[in-house]
Amino acid sequence: MTLPLFVSGQSVVASADSSHSIFELLVHEHDSIPVVKLETDWAALIQHKMKEEYQEGVLSFRQANGSMLRLDVKVRARGNVRKQVCLYPPIKIKIPKNQLTHLGLRDTFNDLKLILSCREGKQYEDCLLKEALAYKLYELVSPVYFKTKVIKMAGWDGPKEKFVFYAMLIEDDSEFSTRLHAKKIITETVKTHTLDRESYLKMTFFQYMISNVDWAIHNKHNVSMFFIPGFQKPVSVAYDFDYSGFVSTNYAVPHESVPITSVTQRYFMGQFVTVDEAMKTAAFFQSKKEDILRTCASYSMLDEKNRQSLEKFC
Numbered sequence: 001m002t003l004p005l006f007v008s009g010q011s012v013v014a015s016a017d018s019s020h021s022i023f024e025l026l027v028h029e030h031d032s033i034p035v036v037k038l039e040t041d042w043a044a045l046i047q048h049k050m051k052e053e054y055q056e057g058v059l060s061f062r063q064a065n066g067s068m069l070r071l072d073v074k075v076r077a078r079g080n081v082r083k084q085v086c087l088y089p090p091i092k093i094k095i096p097k098n099q100l101t102h103l104g105l106r107d108t109f110n111d112l113k114l115i116l117s118c119r120e121g122k123q124y125e126d127c128l129l130k131e132a133l134a135y136k137l138y139e140l141v142s143p144v145y146f147k148t149k150v151i152k153m154a155g156w157d158g159p160k161e162k163f164v165f166y167a168m169l170i171e172d173d174s175e176f177s178t179r180l181h182a183k184k185i186i187t188e189t190v191k192t193h194t195l196d197r198e199s200y201l202k203m204t205f206f207q208y209m210i211s212n213v214d215w216a217i218h219n220k221h222n223v224s225m226f227f228i229p230g231f232q233k234p235v236s237v238a239y240d241f242d243y244s245g246f247v248s249t250n251y252a253v254p255h256e257s258v259p260i261t262s263v264t265q266r267y268f269m270g271q272f273v274t275v276d277e278a279m280k281t282a283a284f285f286q287s288k289k290e291d292i293l294r295t296c297a298s299y300s301m302l303d304e305k306n307r308q309s310l311e312k313f314c
Contacts, residue, residue: 049077086118184224204270211245
């Protein structure tokens with residue numbers, strides 16, 4: 001489908017597909033890193049990030065066919081710890097549904113969730129890229145995961161460019177649920193024994209592999225649970241890996257309830273795991289070892305020193 005789109009005073013042709021959401025449009029750029037421009041009052045967003053109030057913005061990016069897509073949007077801060085410790089908080093972008101309809105895009109999903117680089121500078125961008133890599137490794141061991149996409153975010157305030165750094169798009173719960181015909185569990189507490197055992201074991205061993213203790217089943221901390229066709233019990237899906245030793249952000253410290261002093265120390269958080277389950281799950285991870293190491297070694301957005309360090313860590 002092609003349609004005219006008015007961008008920056010010029011009429012251009014924008015391709016769109018009504019089966020695609022705005023998130024999918026960006027994710028489908030498999031072999032490239034989209035440069036996404038977000039114009040907004042960044043000083044106000046940062047100053048008032050704890051309030052999570054929406055403000056005006058303009059989102060634009062170049063599509064695969066070369067045309068520019070420009071959308072008037074609402075932007076607000078989101079997240080928990082990151083918005084407290086980072087200069088640039090994770091953000092949520094809301095796009096008016098009528099704009100998506102006009103462009104021939106699916107208007108059911110009009111939100112974008114992004115994690116920005118915590119601050120400007122290579123060390124902070126490297127941490128974001130390491131977390132993005134952790135999500136890709138999770139795809140290798142779990143049949144169920146949130147889709148992600150690394151982008152370059154160009155932050156503008158009026159005519160002035162404020163920054164350009166890596167950011168990461170993360171699939172929204174509603175879009176995930178539609179993709180897998182899933183239903184999210186919204187009860188306040190969850191018991192481990194109620195979950196699909198195999199996916200739970202793979203998730204806990206993955207967390208151990210990346211040295212992450214910043215998660216919990218009972219209160220759904222950094223773990224979502226979904227009823228998914230093909231599984232008799234709810235499936236646990238992990239996210240937010242910035243507190244892992246694999247990523248090693250400068251603000252990551254273990255919770256006082258965990259008997260370790262550094263996030264790079266591994267501590268197994270699985271519950272009621274039998275020896276037989278442990279051996280079978282360990283064997284599964286051994287079978288994935290070459291894929292995991294190859295994925296780390298080929299992650300070209302990180303320099304060789306970082307790639308080698310992550311290979312050794314795994």
